[in-house]
Amino acid sequence: MRALAVIDGTASDAPQQARALASFLRAGEHSAGERSRAVRGGVVHSAAVHSAAVHRGGVQAETLEAETLVFAGLAADREEAATLAPTSAVRLVRVPAWRRDLQVGYLAEIHAAGGPDLFLFGPGRVGVELAGRLSRRTGGSVVSGVLDVDLQSDHLTARKAVYSGYLRARFALTGAPLCVSLDAAWIDATAASGRGELDRPRIFSEVVLGAAEAGAEVVPPVVSDVEMLAAASASDLVNADVLVVAGRGAGNRAGIERAAAAAQRMGAAFGVTRPVAMNGWAPMDRIVGVSGVRTAARACIVIGASGAPAFYWGIERAQLIVAVNLDDRAPIVSQADVAIIGDGVSVIEELARLAEQRRPG
């Protein structure tokens, strides 16, 4: 099966798209034990693409030949754009930012000209939009948020989270082309990112689309008067060593504020579940979970949250998960390494007091 990995290098999340695609393709390489062939030829032989998100066994697939198409800005550096590619063979297509219509049109042309069987996109809104629109325009089949795949000669079976993460579903795709976007878990599925040990990228074609628009205001086609808004950063949650996350069980805004203050005294980052933010008890940028950030903290202390899958996705990479909950039957108790049945805010305040006592100086 021939695959084309597609990266929108004009989007702000281009590095994340690249990392996810690299992780996905290289997971197949490593599982197949065919790494040397893959890195030399720019062709990935994927005998087993497994779910790094769940770290379970792989599934068998037949040979996958992959190359990359990078959409780069009209003025983007050629070599820099090519280094986004997770394969050695790279097609470079220059296009104004936000012009998904031009991008999808170009991909549809590739398909019409006998292009690949599988179009592979990164996670996030860009990947979902490109996969969806391409499938619509070409009459192909589509699945988004994919955890792993089983490739056969003429079809693909993909697994993804459904029912807000309570279950996983397998989807069989048969209509060509197969358009697949990855789950965001692939962004951090491997420590190595981007090209890793791949050879220097070989750009074998370069095309320019929409050149007449060079110099024009670069905005989505349907809006004007664009202003950038200063955004609060959630990087402290992503990079935290110790993270405290509070759910509705904290009781009210005052409980959340007490927990946040205790976390600060402990030197921990502080996040919340989505319902807490929706109640207006904390800013939206503090959300941990599918609609917020995904952390890899060494220790994550969850207070007053039931452990719904959409939230748990945001903390499942933590080395140690501690749950503090009044309900010993809450799912988070069995999903944690260690749990205390009790009031979360009180426990976190006690932890903060102990931590302060022991702090040198």
Place this chain on the structure above:
Amino acid sequence: MKVLVCFKVTPDYEALRPADWERVAAGSDETKFVHRVLNVFDESALELALRLRDAVRQAAAGAGRAAESGVAYGDVRLRALTIGGHDADPFLQTLLALGYDAVARVPANGALDFAPQLTASVIAAYARRTESDLLLLGDRSGPGDSGLVPFLVAESLGWSCLSGVTELRASAEGALRLTWAAGEGQQRATLRGSAVLAVGNAVVSCLRVPTLTDRLKTRGLGIDLVQLEDLGVHQQDVVASSGLAGLEVVDRRRAGVILDGRPPATLARTLLDDYLAPLLETS
């Protein structure tokens, strides 16, 4: 401006126990006994549309500015559409009481739950039929959680799609300003034409509650039932579209050691000494 808001009513998944999910995965519809809720992103979309209508009318009433400026948003007509069963009807009645001008339901009883392509076809056909100018819906909804529908609808209509929308306002001049997530930041801009707006983590997250008077006043207003066939979707399309090959439960269990039977201060000390400190010291 004719605004169409699409929403989904789903079971409250948090009400199901692990054993229930095993039965769902095995094919039993355990969710039918669970109370229904609005998809959270759709709920934001429904309320944002109401606030937009209020703001535009206020601006127009203010000094006739909107009318004088010639902006097309001088009046906002709100229409809501859902695809689903009878359990959505109470929500549709609530929307009528809140001032939605028309509400419609496409009876599908879960047949399109895992079919984003067909769902998009239905929505796009309805948007064309009602000559809608603007379409709002949530970023994603269960049970499929694909996030594809807004983009597929936009592609069908030949419109742009802005996703991760968090705010929608009418300026004093009646122009429509929207804010959406872009990368790690946000952007705000004036909308210049028809578009699909997929609502994400909006601060406006709760639909307002109608008064009893409003409910009584709109009690006689009906829900428009629109059949799939009327929108160009046929039963054979539904059958053919199902790519769902199976469901499976997810095992997320860890050790689950419970510390109990001691005063909270002692438990906190044990947690710190036996679990947190060793982990952090070995870094």
